[in-house]
Structure formats: structure tokens, C-alpha cells
Amino acid sequence: QVQLVQSGAEVKKPGASVKVSCKASGYTFIDYYMYWVRQAPGQGLEWMGWINPNSGGTKYAQKFQGRVTMTRDTSISTAYMELSRLRSDDTAVYYCARDGAITGTTLWFDPWGQGTLVAVSS
Amino acid sequence: QSVLTQPPSVSAAPGQKVTISCSGSSSNIGNNFVSWYQQLPGTAPKLLIYDNNKRPSGIPDRFSGSKSGTSATLGITGLQTGDEADYYCGTWDSSLSAVVFGGGTKLTVL
Numbered sequence: 001q002v003q004l005v006q007s008g009a010e011v012k013k014p015g016a017s018v019k020v021s022c023k024a025s026g027y028t029f030i031d032y033y034m035y036w037v038r039q040a041p042g043q044g045l046e047w048m049g050w051i052n053p054n055s056g057g058t059k060y061a062q063k064f065q066g067r068v069t070m071t072r073d074t075s076i077s078t079a080y081m082e083l084s085r086l087r088s089d090d091t092a093v094y095y096c097a098r099d100g101a102i103t104g105t106t107l108w109f110d111p112w113g114q115g116t117l118v119a120v121s122s
Numbered sequence: 123q124s125v126l127t128q129p130p131s132v133s134a135a136p137g138q139k140v141t142i143s144c145s146g147s148s149s150n151i152g153n154n155f156v157s158w159y160q161q162l163p164g165t166a167p168k169l170l171i172y173d174n175n176k177r178p179s180g181i182p183d184r185f186s187g188s189k190s191g192t193s194a195t196l197g198i199t200g201l202q203t204g205d206e207a208d209y210y211c212g213t214w215d216s217s218l219s220a221v222v223f224g225g226g227t228k229l230t231v232l
Contacts, residue, residue, distance in 0.1 A: 035221070037167075044124060045159075045167065045210055047221035061220050100172055107214050107221055108157035110169035110178060 002026040004096050004113035011119045017084040020116045022096030029077035030054040033099035035109055036070060036081045038092040046092075050105065051079060086120045093117050125150060126211055126224035133230040138201050142227045144194040144211035150222055154214040156194040158187055161208045161226075170209075171196065201231050 007021040022034065036048040049060035051070040058070045069082045079096055094116045097109035127145040134140040144156065158171040169178050171187035174194065186197040194211055211224040 044226045045212070045223040047212075047223065059219075062218075095166055097167075100169070106172070107155070108169060108172040108212070109159075109167075110172070112166040112168070115166050 002098070002111055004098060004111060006094075006096060006113040006116045009117040009119070011121065012086050014087055014120055014122055016086050016120075017082060018086060018118050019080055019082040020094050020096075020118070022079045022081070022113050024077045024079070024098070027098075029072075030074055031102050033105050034070075034072070034079045035097045035099065036068075037095045037097060037109070037112075039095070039115075040089070040092040043092075048081065048094075050099075053079060083118075086118075088120050091118065091120045124225040125215060125218070125222040126213070128209075128211060128224035128227045130225070131228045131230065133232055134201055135232050136201050136203060139197065139199045140201060140229065142196045142198075142209050142211075142229070144196070144224050146192050146194075146213065146215075146222075148192060149217035150192075150213050150215040151189065151194055152192040153216060156187065156189055156211055156213045158185075158194075158196045159210045159212065160205075161210065163207070167210065198229070203231050205229060206231050 003025045005023045030053045035050045051058045053072045072079045096113040100106040100108040100110050155173045159167040160170050161167045174189040175187040184199045188195050208226045210226050215222045
């Protein structure tokens with residue numbers, strides 16, 4: 001079955017960077033766009049951007065431009081999201097989620113990874 | 123402040139029906155497909171509805187979606203206690219060039 005398994009929780013200090021991984025299985029990794037969405041404690045969902053695993057092309061939400069980098073390693077079917085210059089308000093659960101269809105961007109997300117808690121604290 | 127507006131909470135008795143609204147504008151809901159997600163406590167979101175009104179395989183027909191103009195609605199019939207969750211709508215916003223979500227609606231099954 002299609003599955004996305006993310007890396008474990010991280011605790012970081014303000015100003016540091018974090019890199020979260022998302023390992024895909026059960027489908028051809030390069031065939032589907034991958035998205036990243038975060039959720040601050042008790043808050044709603046916030047879209048961060050996407051990566052085309054085939055080309056490596058990315059699109060980032062304006063809010064994260066300059067701080068986020070999405071990459072992939074096709075040899076191990078894994079996508080990565082790195083966020084730099086962390087602040088306390090970056091404390092959130094970070095999710096990867098696959099695009100719903102095999103071509104292009106349908107912009108609906110299915111399935112989702114289990115989430116990775118990133119806590120930023122001095 | 124979310125781009126899409128949802129009621130913070132709704133409630134209904136087991137077996138009853140509930141609707142959750144999602145209001146936007148011409149730059150988002152008005153000209154793009156809407157999807158809906160269910161987030162059970164402590165878990166990742168799960169796709170319920172895509173392309174306004176389509177259900178993925180495995181989603182019961184108790185869940186339905188519709189769209190009219192710049193608003194979308196999620197309907198849930200035959201409510202069960204297991205439906206207690208947060209529900210989010212999402213779509214593309216052409217002006218922002220971004221995926222946008224509603225603020226979420228907490229469903230309580232009394």
C-alpha cells in the first residue's frame with residue numbers, strides 16, 4: 001500500500017536549521033508531486049510548497065521563500081524539507097503529503113505522512 | 123486569519139446529519155476545485171473529498187461534498203462518535219499562487 005514515513009521528532013535552537021525526511025513506498029516515487037504542510041500546536045494547516053520528484057522542480061509558499069528548501073533522492077524514494085533560521089513560531093508538526101494523481105498537480109493530498117514534530121526552543 | 127472561512131465548531135447527535143461550510147472568493151473556491159480533510163485527534167489529516175464532490179476509495183457515502191459559487195459544503199449523514207474530528211477545506215488560490223486551507227471545524231457528536 002502507498003505509505004509515507006517521516007523522520008522523528010527534532011528539538012532545535014532558534015537560528016538553527018532542520019531537515020525532515022519523507023520516505024515513500026508502494027508507488028513509483030517520481031510519478032507524483034510531493035507537498036509539505038505544517039500545523040502549529042492547536043492551529044490549522046499551512047501549505048509550505050511542493051517538489052516534483054521527477055525534475056526536482058519546486059514551488060514554495062511566499063511566506064517561506066528564502067528559508068525553505070525541498071529536495072529529493074530518487075534512489076531511495078525520499079523527499080526532504082529543510083527549514084533554516086528557525087524561530088519559536090516554527091514549532092509545529094510538519095507533514096509530507098503526496099499529490100492525488102499521477103500527472104501534474106491536482107492539489108489534493110493523499111496520503112499524508114505521520115508528521116514530524118519540530119520544536120524550536122532556547 | 124485563514125483565507126477560507128469555516129465555522130469553528132458544529133455539533134449534532136448520533137445518527138443525525140451535519141453540514142460544514144467553507145467560504146472563499148473568486149480567486150480560490152470560485153475557480154478551483156475544493157478538497158476536504160478529516161483529522162482525528164492526534165493523527166495526520168486524511169482525504170475525504172476531492173474535486174468538490176468525489177470520494178476516494180474507502181470513504182463511505184455518508185460523506186459528501188458540494189460547491190456553489192465561492193462556497194463549498196461538506197455533508198456528513200448518519201453521524202457516529204468516530205466522526206468526532208477536525209475538518210478542513212482546501213483549494214488553490216490563483217491570486218496568492220498558493221494552496222490555502224480553512225481554519226478548520228471541530229465536529230462534536232453529542
